[in-house]
Amino acid sequence: ALAEAGREEEDASRFLTITRRGGRKALKVSNWVGVLAVGEHVIEVLPKPAANREEGRQMLLAMLRTAYPGAFRLFTEHGFSPEKMPLYEAFMQLFVESVEHVVRRGLRHDYVEVEENRRYFAGRLLVAPHIRINRGLHHKVYTAHDEFIADWPANRLLRAGLELVLRRSGGDVQRRARQLVFAFQDVPPSRNVDADIRRLRVDRMMQHYEPALSWARWLLKGLGPFAPDEGARVRSVLFPMERVFQHYVGFLLRLKIGNLELEPSRRLLKSTHRYMMRPDYRFKHNGSQMIGDAKWKLLDAGSIKIRQADLYQLYAYGRMCLNGGERRLFLFYPETGGMPGEEYEYNDDTALKLRIVPTPLPKGQSFNFRDLANNLFQRMGLSI
Template sequence: MSEQITVREHARLTTAEVPASAVNTARVPASAFEWLVAENVRLRGLGNGARLVELESRRELRLDNYVGVLESPCGTRIEILPKTLESDYDITAGRSLLQRMLARCLDLTSRQSSLTSLRTFDMPLTEWVAGQFLQVVDHLVKRGLRFDYHPVQGDLCYLRGRLLVARQIRQPPGRAHYFQVEHDVFDADRAENRLLRSALDVIRKRTREPKHWRLAHELAHHLREIPPSQNQPEDFRRWRDERLMAHYAPLRPWVSLILHEQMPLTVAGTTQGQSLLFPMERVYEQYVGIGLSQKLPLDAKLTKQAASQYLTRHREQNWFQLRPDFLIELGGQRIVADAKWKLIDANLSSSGEKYGLSHADFYQLHAYGQKYLGGKGTMYVFFPRTSKFSEPLPPFHFDRDEQLTLHVLPFDLEACGPVALP
């Protein structure tokens, strides 16, 4: 029997009894617990360093900083939402926040996911993805699928197209009355439509929402003549972005997400269930980048993940590449900016508490300032805005001459922008 569990990132999962309303701790069946442990080992074995959970005891584990949905083979669906600082965690607000951030990161149009619909949408993440995908497909089918010519070879009892002479000569005597020909067919069997059909098949099998199930089967009837993709990586490479295919552009993020193509945010999906996982740090980093690109002046140049500097040289080689999240060039000056998905408290202002800031983060930012700014200039670091961190902190100086200054700024997740830039 399927079971729905909603928690937030870094929550603890246990096989023991816990309060039903807890979002920091939840009880899962023993089968789901064992599957999570095994899945964590599998992901680590892929060599990408991904850690899904941390085993704390034989009956308890802690989730890492991934958000999204995990579905175990036994039918247990675990929805993981972003962690906030508020004591009374609002599941609907957390779900809406994640959907809004993903909508921005996937570069969706307002027709596909307006802010109003995101605020009121209270379905689990996978059903939200299904609903958004089906809306785009429905719009595409009503507008019309893209057809194209492609060659087809076969043996016909009449001559059509080009005769394949070599194959015709090798015909056995009993089939001499058939023609080996090659001709062009004008139909919807092209890479984009095959991927669309494959993604629709996934949604049709996995959705549990009645209206999504009905729409998915209705759309499947319209696409019944299109075969599913047999080579998804190759079909993604053949996806065309020309002018005549512009109405397919809103569809690609959803198809890519559902089929687990190489998206910058997703982690490899599991063989059982429809699992969508996103590293929250990277989601936040992309979200901040989108907000900065909208708030900066038009003449500013924003470079994401600059990678031109290294920490050291050794044996005539550069070692330890330094990659700040953002490098801003404006008016002949450079500004280094970084995004940190951590919750800090402006009230913890003593030298011992340090607002909850990390030593390692400041060492990292100091290295960025030395290598990218030459030890002189301005840096920004953006933390999520919360009720305990709503205004910029006093500036930090890395030297007595105050030539290298760091501004710690809150980033408004609702408005997708920094609260204030110095």
Template structure:
């Protein structure tokens, strides 16, 4: 029987007994503990860190959110560390889903009463449920078939006779015909990927309604062969008019097959595991929300890389990559997102701001704005950081604004401070 463990970023895990487990401290089995250590070693080889090993009995999670499934069946759900009051689990799950859906541009749909009752399910069940709903809708509209050329030997004529092969047959086999013909089959890259994702869902889901629907749909893909190369099949996914009804399900297929997640769990064990670096997820979420609220004609560019810090031996070195650049009517704003808690009352400690971030923004201002304009640092809004901080001035004409972003509303909160080009419906201070 599988176990589901719900924690949040930077939680501590131990094999020892925990008297009062919560979202920040929990007990895991020695098997899961060792598996996390091995998984962290593979992450470290790729330049990332999943956990911090404090000693032989304690692990501290890093800033990844999502879900992990161990080979022994234990599921670890990791939520964002943002809410402090109320039902933190349900609020965090709702926030995480909203951020993933906006960041990966997943198709949205109207939420009915039935889905609201299941909205407190873990992330993996939510992803699988949305995939099954999209697949069920696709199946009702019809699965696409394609013609495949078949060359075979039969005692009857069908299609075209291969005269060369027929003439080369031994006299004792002249009663057999060498023929080639077309067969209308569901063997397409799109259907092979759907079957692969459906196979994962059938094994991973623990929700009764998901399990029932998954096995009903699986029987409809009985004649579809298994995908031998998922990456190649994804490249061959067609987007023409006849395949338009396949498009809503594609993002969920890519998510389940772990091809589009910012970080997927690699290795022999491929359970239903989805991990997202919270810094990158926050950046993508802010960018997606800004694109919806900016005025017509304004553009948002992510990870711009046109400038370098200096030149060495006629070569540009130390590339500068701000998270976001907003442009409108010839004016430019350079922004960076930081998934960190600020405290507007900690004036003596500079509100919890990092000096290195200010040096970084100073370089952005000189290289991307020519030493004159507005720079913006964006942090998540919380109880102790409700409004934009007083402006920081690098020099006359170059200013740095530190503003909160409302995660629940998906809006930048900057009041009248930063003259960003937002729609007229968002000029009341909560952008």
């Protein structure tokens, strides 16, 4: 059934392929991590370097904290252990905690235009519907006026997310969601999620809503290659692992280098903006200019095989973006057992130096991001 659902989805070919393992059909997932729900089945897609499921959950959630700090902000403030529960349940718990934070701060109300056929005049008269509806009813007027109410898009999305949690979760998460529904008793669930998302207006007074709204969108509409409508068989909360790893490496570098830049695009050809150069990181350290790229690819410790395209790409970045002085290039890969860090020099007159950097990953319960950053710097051959 899972294989059939994967075949039916138009977008599945982007990351999901059907293969065979041990004589049975299996799904192979590429470059995405998170949760894939197919009917009643829930598949957890975890990072490959993890030794077991619990370590995979812990590693993924730690890296997501660096890639999506807004949505995972409350996770850093509370002490629950999401790696010990199913990943989808952990996502729902993070959503419930973010809604609890909103309720503690107070539900935001907004002025919403309400049309109503009433016995007294309020607001402005809607002439056309008044004539059509109230022909012969001289005691009524059809008007529109603004009311300061909680029934507006942001709250409707949160209510819809809570209703989804009530249907799909159990235990403590479901109990807390049921309690929160009482705070939304004057707010109906969203009847059109897409329309309410388009109508969202999030200003600086609503910053406490941002984590909850992020989770509501992800749970209601999906995240990743699948973005199904209501009733679809396949739903997902999947994160692009390449991007997550890029943010994770950037997070560690920023702990050591405050002025780390995500390099703006540069034109490769003078006559057009179609071909742009965009390295992941550009920074300076002790007078040296440096550029780095992060690749989520597991390298074999016995024989490091790097794509020539990656080497040419980084070489082009160095030629175009670095001028004068010592120039160093870095390719960051996830650490695998026994993978060495190696340094090379390009065989030309540029004096560009390239180092392959095995990036330490957040494993175990006692990891510390600052210790990981120090470890990364040492592997880059830089002074701490």
